Amino acid sequence: MAAPLTLLLIVAVTIRAALYRSSLADLISERVEVVSPLTAWKRVVEGLALLDLGVSPYSGDVFHETPLIIYFFHFLVDYAEITFMLADVITAVALYMTVKDYNKQVFRKQKYALEADRYPLDCLELIRSPKEMYYIPLKVAMFYLLNPFTILSCVAKSTCGLNNAVLALFILSTIKGNVLLSAVFLSLATYQSIYPLTLCAAALLYLMQRQYIPVNYRRASFWWFIAQYAFMYLGSLFVIVCLSFFLLGSWDYLPSVYGFILSVPDLTPNIGLFWYFFAEMFEHFRLFFLCVFQINVFFYTIPLSIKLKEHPVFLIFMQLAVISIFKSYPTVGDIALYLAFLPVWSHLHRFLRNIFLVSCVLLTCSALFPVLWHLWIYAGSANSNFYYAITLLFNVAQILLVSDYFYAFLRREHHLTYGLYLKRKDGSEATLVLK
């Protein structure tokens, strides 16, 4: 499998390199769908210039990336293109290895269950074969690398690509069962953009399952493990935060990065839900709705982790999707990361209900973003409502997509316990309805 992966990497890098050389690169790096005020390369360059002048990069409300990123690029600014391509490659390879490992586990679990005769007889067609699972890791890498969203994000040099790489490494180390690395990468991801914090629930569940620790709050081992993980996580977070402080010599970055993420002062249009809402709102409601919107991102962690206790990897997928839909400055790069996981759930396709409609809407919206932007900003004949309508539709489609997968997943699990062909009490064929 190494050969196709290498070929894929070469193709992906070639496409990116070609686009960097073309005149499209400038156009793409200006698109609001691709870069947000947090991740724009233009702002990183500005921050670097300020740093070189001996001024704090956070003065002047331009630069909002973390100090580590700016010191990272302080050395690598001349190799920025290579860095971003490398970040994409790392993400893809990490996802590839993750999925390979995960598939092995899924298959092993399925084998045990089969040997123990745990599946009803009529569920044989739901059993997954190694043959169909063989290409999934490659498909995942392909979905990430050749996704136009990823390519655009990479060509625009959006630092979102780096965040994705950190997240992918976090997932990889979690799946491999490395507790320390998992905590370190999670703290790095949190440091970058706060929201990945919600992934700790999934990571904990997974790691506990792997070490056969029962998820039971009456057991000491359960609390002991959580304490361990929390210590490693908070410890590394502390180290990173302090490192940033010593690099920069001031705490400027805290309000400028995290305050900026949480209080959403920049209402530049993007593909998220925040900008229009807060642009239209009366100032005295702002704080309240800010809390509502931000809590919204974190809130789903609790019900989802209770429902998906047994399936932490699916939980990670759901969390990534929720974050990328509801975060304050989403870009297409965030979406690309969770879209890469779709091939992993290809066995759910028979249970998906709206996939055609949803993919049509997503496709159309992606095409309409630039068109309506043109009509609004350049032609002046449309206005912001047009653009926001598309944003809204895009997000609704994403939510439908994710909830469709969620439903399909639960339904498959249900069938695996109760049999594929459900009967009503009176013997007629029953249908499952999600309510």
Add this chain to the structure above:
Amino acid sequence: MAGLELLSDQGYRLDGRKATELRKVQARMGVFAQADGSAYLEQGNTKALAVVYGPHEIRGARSRIRHDRAVINCQYSMATFSTAERKRRPHGDRKSTEMSLHLKQTFEAAVMTQLYPRSQIDIYVKILQSDGGNYSVCVNAATLAVIDAGIPMRDYVCACTVGFVDETPLADLCYAEESGGVSSLALALLPRGGQIALLQMDARLHQDHLESLIEAAMTACKGVSKVLDEVVDVTLETGSSVSKLYVTTDNNMGLLSDPNRRRALISLLTRLNAPICVVCYMAGVAWFMGLAFEPFTLRTYMSENAMGSTMVEERFPAGERALATGREFSAHKKKAGGMPVDWLVKTMQARGLEVFAQRFSRTLPFPDENKERYLVKGTNVYGILRAPRAPRTEALVLSAPCTPGDNNNQAVGLLLGLAQYFRNQVYWAKDIIFLVNEHDLIGMQAWLEGYHHTNTTGMDWSPLQGRGGSIQAALSLELSSDVITSLDLVLEGLNGQLPNLDLANLFYAFCQKIGVLCTIQGKLQRNDWDSVSGYSHSVQTMMLMVMKQASGRPWGDHGLFLRYHIEAATIKGINSFRQYKTDTTTIGRLLEGMYRKLNNLLERLHQSYFFYLMPSLSHFVSIGYYMPAFGLLAVILLLRALDLWVQLATPPPRTEDGVADTEQMSSPGVLSVLTPLVISHLTGVALYMLPIGFQEVAVEHFPVSETEAVVLTAIAIYTAGLALPHNTHRLLSGEGTEQGWKVLKLVAVLYLAVLLGCTALINFSLGFILALTLVPVAAFVTPHVPKVLSAFILVILSPACTLLFSVFFFQELQEMPVSFIDGWMLFLSVISQGILDHSLYGSLVYPLIALLVYPCWLLFWNILFWK
């Protein structure tokens, strides 16, 4: 019998009812879980609770056993709080014993007691609130309770009390009426058979009235039975659904989450796909044609407040002098052999303007044979009238082109005349820029780029020396004779962009005020919309606008302003309606009025529509009205896509070797779709790049001029694309499968839908015309239709042929029909103009067709020849 008047003269009773009207009856069944049956019933203010136990073994005295039927045991009681005075009601007083007995008799008549020999049925009834008619309410409640217990009855037992007052029977007495000394009668009825289960009467009544009283009682009982029946129905419906295993509920996402309904919808859509598509297509075309029908359009009205209310008086006097200036300009133009820059600068300075000149030069990608130019060099001259009353942050532009030959001299003359007149007025709040541009659009492009510090097309121009504020609006003037008959308004700009409708409204309003004949698309307005010729006239006008908009060209010098958010239009003098005459002074006054109104603007024009079509100057069709026509066409594509998706998603009928079948199904995945996609797009790129890139080679080797070379190369590449399917098949190893073309067609149809949708948003006309021809192609093409005929249809409906037809159609609309040869020459020149427009001004039509529409059409071509 003094006191109460039980029935008023108007025929109303104490509580406002009519004589035969019942009180409101409400009931609920199954109120207690532990009883076998129970019911609660309200009739007006009388409320009763009934409970049924049984049938069960007889309790107590065995002697009561009946061997052929069940015994019914009734107990009636009243709650202590049921009447106005609260008192203890001992069990078994005479009144309630009597009532129990009555109930017992009633139900023994109704219940099929013979089905339950040696058993007992207990009915307990309690009056919770008493307001007359206790007996009848008890019976009704008990009936429901018995039904709830599932005990078979012959029929509902419905009871009602009736009274007799003033020769009139009153139905359903209340307490006040009962105690008012009415002679009342209680009747229990089995309504279906009309049998009376019980009749009780205490007071005296004349025998003659009995008949009518019983009649009234029976009618009332039937009314009650209807209500009881309904209650039972409702209870049965809701009750039965509780016992269902899975309950489907209506929520707002019903269609998305309810599999049954969705399946039904999808199967309906797939079954009726072809007829729905045809109907949609017809409806789309019909809707579009209906747009020109006057009752379906809106009258134009001024939306902008700043331009609406104020009155201005136009005083421009110097038309004759303007014409004289025009003649002078013409003479100097001839002498200079082009733009008389020095004279113009001097004249403008003499009129008190700040005057500047801008030089520009541009080499066209290939010679423009229509206007005979290749290396273009020229100068724009403009003068700025500084606003005396405001901080000079905004500006208006009046431009006139300096064209070779004898054209447009009067426009320049009028421009200079207006400049002189405007200079002497004090009310200007915006700078006014008077611009004379050379080489029409190229000069305009240079000036606008210079003004806004951009350079999008790689033109050489000298930077502007003087600038006004940001430009709010612009008018471009084209006058070629001293006396004109009417003024024509040209709105269509680059890429089909239109100025805000308020600009057209402003022009129309002033034409009406001053009494100048005004036209749009060179067509006068007609009032006979209800006649056939009137309708076809407005269709013609609208179609001309659609064709012009679809071409994406700027149809006047104003067309490039729109790109910079500046509302602009061209006003053209035409000379074709001989009986009317308008002199230059009047036109000057018109322009003066328009500029004074524009001067009043507080913001940019934004109130009115940006998306519209005009079937006449006084009527318009807004986006909300014309988009459905496009939507109906686009829906066809979505329906076809849905159909294909369903076909792909439903597994083929299982054969014996089902496993092998599914294996084959998954194989025609990526490659068979990707190859045609890539190849057709490469052809598109070739069509876009090669014509200009290859012209030198072509000129060297073939006896053609550069322009011919470009056009012929384009046509050659376009035709060469038709050989594409063979090339694709050579690249694809193996046979294409049935699934393969379906996947390809699904991709192509969705691609086309998105493409047309985006196009229609930016340029409705272009999107609609393309949809009109491409949607049928997309809908019917499969590999299984007759090849030759379909290939012919496909070619006829391809983008290039659409263009060819459009050329003929446009000429027909302008009432200048051409022969086929002339039409063909025109077609060739239109192609070269399209390519030139793209490279000169950045018109998007050519790249759109070459890079996106044509490859998309090639995909359908590919599907037709799928092997």
